[in-house]
Amino acid sequence: MTHRVGILGATGAVGQRFIQLLDGHPQFEIACLTASESSAGKPYREAAKWRLDSAIPEEVRDSTVRATDPTEIPDDIDLLFSSLPSGVAAEIEPGLCEAGYVVSSNSSNDRMAEDVPLTIPEINPDHLDLIEVQRDERGWDGALVKNPNCSTITMVPTLAALDEFGLERAQVSTLQAVSGAGYDGVTSMEIIDNAIPHIGGEEEKMETESRKLLGDFDGAELSLHSAEVAASCNRIPTIDGHLENVFAELADDPAPADVRAAMESFPGADLPSSPDQLIHVFGDDQPERPQPRMDRMRGDGMQVVAGGVQSTPGGVKYNCLAHNTIRGAAGASLLNGELLASEGWI
Numbered sequence: 051m052t053h054r055v056g057i058l059g060a061t062g063a064v065g066q067r068f069i070q071l072l073d074g075h076p077q078f079e080i081a082c083l084t085a086s087e088s089s090a091g092k093p094y095r096e097a098a099k100w101r102l103d104s105a106i107p108e109e110v111r112d113s114t115v116r117a118t119d120p121t122e123i124p125d126d127i128d129l130l131f132s133s134l135p136s137g138v139a140a141e142i143e144p145g146l147c148e149a150g151y152v153v154s155s156n157s158s159n160d161r162m163a164e165d166v167p168l169t170i171p172e173i174n175p176d177h178l179d180l181i182e183v184q185r186d187e188r189g190w191d192g193a194l195v196k197n198p199n200c201s202t203i204t205m206v207p208t209l210a211a212l213d214e215f216g217l218e219r220a221q222v223s224t225l226q227a228v229s230g231a232g233y234d235g236v237t238s239m240e241i242i243d244n245a246i247p248h249i250g251g252e253e254e255k256m257e258t259e260s261r262k263l264l265g266d267f268d269g270a271e272l273s274l275h276s277a278e279v280a281a282s283c284n285r286i287p288t289i290d291g292h293l294e295n296v297f298a299e300l301a302d303d304p305a306p307a308d309v310r311a312a313m314e315s316f317p318g319a320d321l322p323s324s325p326d327q328l329i330h331v332f333g334d335d336q337p338e339r340p341q342p343r344m345d346r347m348r349g350d351g352m353q354v355v356a357g358g359v360q361s362t363p364g365g366v367k368y369n370c371l372a373h374n375t376i377r378g379a380a381g382a383s384l385l386n387g388e389l390l391a392s393e394g395w396i
Contacts, residue, residue: 053128053396055387056082058118058142061089061098063233064133064156067380073107075384076322077391082127083115090117101233118142120149128396131383132157147192152396154195154387156379158251161196161259164272168196168262170203170382171319171389172328173210177267178393193395195386198263199255200230200378201283204292206263207329207354208370209277211316212309213264215365216301217275222256223282225293227342230374236285246285256281291342292374300365306334309359309366321388323381325349332357340371351376352385 055072059065060083072080084090089097095111116122118134123146130146132139132155139157146153160166165184167177181193197203201224209220226249228236240246257279264275304312310331318328330353332339339345340355348355351373359368372378390396 051077052079053077053391054079054081054126055129055131056080056084056123056127057131057133058084059133059135060094060115061085062133063101063229064375064379066098066100066102067375068131068133068384069107069110070102070104071323071376071380071384077388078129080110080113082123083110083113084118084122085115087117089115091115120145120151123151127151129154129387129390131380131387133380133383143194147188147190147194150191152193152195152390154197154383154390156197156383158199158255160194161198161255162262166194166196168198168259169386169389170198170206170263171321171385172317172324173207174263174267175319175389175393177272178389178395179269180267180272181395183270195390197382197386198259199252200374201226201252201292201294202256202259202263203378203382204354204370204372204374205256205294205296206260207316208296208313208356208368209260209298210264211313211329212298212300212366214312215304215309217264217277217298218301219278219299220260221280221297223284223295224252225284225286225288226252227288227290227292227374228285229290230292230378231285241285241287244287247282249283249285252283253281256283288342290373290375291346291371292378293340293342293369293371295367295369297362297367298365304366306359306361306366309368313356319385319389321385321392323352323384323388325353328354330355331359334359340369342371345371346373352381353377
């Protein structure tokens, strides 16, 4: 079955990734593109400053961009993908859900709301059932589903794999690519020959979203995972691919080989965009991997990559990497859309 989908904020960096990933998708057909008032009414090829390394797909080149307004979106749209700035999304998304639209959103607003599913399909697909709670509490016919922050989504699959050893605490230091700040987010004079040891709001997102993703849903409410998470977030001059150094404290004392095996065997999801193997793990013969330039496109940019696994007095340390605008943004929302379709929510 083909579902008609729309993209909110289609001209931005993540919006462009949505268009790229949806080109030729087996389930979804792009039927609506929205952007700001300044872009509304223009053909997409004129409204968007295309930044990706593939051509604009032919089926959207001449599509007319609409204003991001519930009255501008056709009634027959089954699913909306949102890449709106969080301030705009906080105003627009509830109205769309109230109007009956199902929204799979990459925007950061409402991620920690108690009745909003924050979902990685391979990690916590059961949290999608929070939609029933959401509809009861808000009186919506539609639904709002969120994916986590791009740095959170890099680390959490590896922590989920370690939870069988009794995850008690995680500390992470990130080395995040400039594309995570958007095209105009970090000037060349700021980042070339430099590293910036602060990304506003990023540390809190990692510390809170991780516990929600790893938490338990009992059918009525969601409880956060008991593990403590502390993050230090840094911007470095790579274009794509967030690299993270993780220190995990565990109740058990697994050998590095057991940790690697747990990550490698962690199950994926039976969805079109989910990689066959969720986490690729480098052995101890390649301690210098993963690296952004070498490994960010594994699994078409949808795989998490880990390596450098070593024992520590309280657990293990390792490095992990994911493509921040594919797995960490548009691809994450796309996976949630595929999960919504497979579970019958659209």
